[in-house]
Amino acid sequence: MDISYIEYVYLYIHIKKRILCSNGLKSRRGSILKSLAFSRCGFGSSAAPAVFMDSGTSEQEDWDANGVIRDTTLLRKSRDGSGTGLHVMDFVDRDLYNHWLKRCTQMRKLREGRIFHARILNSQFRDDLVIQNTILNMYAKCGSLVDAHKMFDVMPLKDMVTWTTLITGYSQNDQGQEALFLFPWMLRHGLKPNQFTLSSLLKASGNAPINDKQGRQLHAYCFKCGYDTNVYVGSSLLDMYARYGRMVEAQSIFEGLVSKNEVSWNALIAGYARKGEGEHALRLFCEMQREYFKPTHFTYSSLFAVCASTGSLEQGKWVHAHVIKSGGRLVAFVGNTLVDMYAKSGSIEDAEKVFDRLVKPDVVSWNSMLTGYAQHGLGKETLEQFEEMLRIGIQPNDVTFLCVLTACSHAGLLDEGQHYFELMKKYNVEPDVSHYVTMVDLLGRAGLLDRAERFIREIPIEPTAAIWGALLGACKMHKNMELGAYAAKRVFELDPHDSGPYILLYNMYASAGRWNEAAEVRKMMKESGVKKEPACSWVEIENAVHMFIANDDAHPQREEIRKMWEKISGKIKEIGYVPDTSHVLLFVDQQEREVKLQYHSEKLALAFALLNTSPGSTIRIKKNIRVCGDCHLAIKYVSKVVGREIILRDTNRFHHFRDGSCSCGDYW
């Protein structure tokens, strides 16, 4: 017996009511009605598609438990099991089709969306423009731009929403160029963009910042139409400039907005955060609250990210206190940046605490924790955490394996590293350049230089400068001049502008006393116009970050700093420190070399910290390049003499100096 039209309308009204319900009692009634509707259609009591249900509490579970895949399969069967059963849906009206499509879109259910699309093609609504736009949007949001574009092509009538939906689809799926390509065609078809179209185009333009000309043209267009001060378009516009790194323009657009909202504030804060201007971002954070805008997850993750990049533990803690006070749950997005912030600021214990309290840790949360362990040289903990991740069924990704391989390399775990590299296949993770670099590093550090070279020749991609650079680093470590020179040659061919390999090669020759070859490298470096990045170190004391460059004479406490270092230097020499001058300038005598070494930025930062912090407290220093061999040696002795923990973060990793030794085991 088929359901009658009247019966259908009756049930439909009740189902619609159910959609509006969200509390437990009504939800139960809705569930009964859903079952009733489908049992009367002949599908048994549990056969209703989850799209009918909108409990508002556990949508994903609803969908998975009574999933639409199973239910649409059931829809294909008639009561006696012979027919298609799909005729039931012929009674569906336009709103319900739209509702289903929107549910598929929200939940990114491409397969189910296709089924509804197929049904619509056989219905009276196949040529309905609104329905077609909704289908197009469903494909775009589900990430199938091929289907979205096909849909766009077959639509006989296209309005502004059609064009905007496709443009937005490309923009949101990181295909900004396609989005920007469509815009002139839209104009040629006589359609004018609205605020939806323009904000998508600006987003596309901000993500393709190779040439900001297009962005400026769009800005001019927005200005001409009077959209530049609109909160949606203006926020996208300021975000675009912020992505170009042009904060003056971004700030000026922000100030010109007719009205602001959280998104405008967040876009500006994120802009300053990306530039590493933490102080500015924090000032804006305070200002937005003074103007009664509530910080959101977006605000907090930008702030934690900038604290992580500058290693500002105290400021990061202050923002963390704000999150706690605001009473919000620590969602993964914010929690992940917080884990990263604590790990990068040198406090791995706090990172662990936050990680343990995350409500639903995702793969990025695990990766952040793994990265933390790896950067702190905690090889064993990294591998244990990784095994735990696999045990509870989190699918590792390319970043996960990179963390694990880096940890193995830093901890000298050769066999484990090779095992995890092989394991990538099992988890369908394709190795990319960074994995190959790490494997060369792993083999090279372990002294297996020939195997590392063979590995490079066997990989399925053309070796890059970074890959040869890793071999060069290993050759320097193990003093293999010939292979090192060969690797350096490959690096110079592929990337002649990076100063790093020149310095590595120079140091390799200098530390072996081969000064003629070292002089040759300096000459080459000069000829190719490559400049060494000036070294600087930072230390955070009482919420203020102090920066030091080598031989810094500008600091107000310079005299005290020098005296402190001389005092400490005398003490460490008494217990065995001998300056390692092998890496210092050519053609200067031993005494001059020692003087040059004395005022390396990390030593100045350390002396400053010793002057301005209480005895026994941990000292945290950050450096923009790798720590030099002599400073590493000196800081080990200092940690013993002053009886304090000194944590140094360089470009590669953390060094925890305690009682005369370093956590890296002199292996960095």
Next chain:
DNA sequence: GTAGGGTTAG
């Protein structure tokens, strides 16, 4: 029916 802001590696 269409829009803008945030995370992990190197």
